[in-house]
Amino acid sequence: MRKGLIVSLAVFFGLSYGLVSLAADFNGDGTNDIGVFRPSAGLWAIRGVTRAYFGSTGDNPVPGDYNGDGVVDIGLFRPSTGLWAVKGVTRAYFGSSSDEPIAGIPAGGGGGGSGYLPKTGQTTSYRTGDDGELQKGQTVLVDNGDGTVTDSRTGLMWPKDGTGLGYASGGTKTWNDAIDWANGLSFAGYTDWRLPNINELKSFQEVTWGYYQNQNKDEYWSSNSDAGGGSSAMNVFLNYGSVAGSMKTSSLHVVAVRGGE
Secondary structure (H helix, E strand, O other): OOOOOOOOOOOOOOOOOOOEEEEEOOOOOOOOEEEEEEOOOOEEEEOOOEEEEOOOOOOEEOOEOOOOOOOOEOEEEEOOOOEEEEOOOEEEEOOOOOOOOOOOOOOOOOOOOOOOOEOOOOOOOOOOOOHHHHOOOEOOEEEOOOOEEEEOOOOEEEEOOOOOHHHHHHOEEOHHHHHHHHHOOOEOOEOOOEOOOHHHHHHHHHHHOOOOOOOOOOEEEEEEEOOOOOOEEEEEEOOOOOEEEEEOOOOEEOOOEEEOO
16 A cells, blocks of 8 residues: 545535535546545435445545555544555455554555646746646645635645635734734634644745735744744745744744644
């Protein structure tokens, strides 16, 4: 089995708690499909692809390409017995109740030397053979249709409008005010927003060019204090990805995030 962790999406295709949201290429067309696993019923629902009953409460969903055909298979791990069951492929006992499953990378994802590079977002072509024409890479940001996007690599939900409410309308804040603002934000029907940590902010920087042409791409606060002391905190320049530290009393741009691990 190839090494790697399965990518989980926070795109809410489902109506209640007890759902595990998933993103993987379940039909082999090269793009991730939106799906959920409902443990209480053992239901797998892959939007526009399939519905299947496979598993039960207590099972962990672990979809992956288990037979090398380039399509993600429905699979589960049952901690109570150490059972791995992959629909139509195999059943094996490997593990116990204290183990965490590590699934193969879904088809179309990274790992195994194949890499996982996001599209740049450039859609205008200035000559034959440039990125605007070819648009190579993986589609990373999934538009949720509610003013937010979800990063399919991390499961993090981000505001879509670079100068909208989820970016404090393009304003700046001190570090403490930024945390208070994010924690108190009510946006797109959610109230569990927060200031992203430094790794989350760097991951988002990779795909912001081309997606947010109206976004101010200067310094953005992370939720991390500088390791050198409590008077400064870490920030990321969203225009070119460098990381720096600034005094917490400085006024920098902000963006809120929700979800993820």
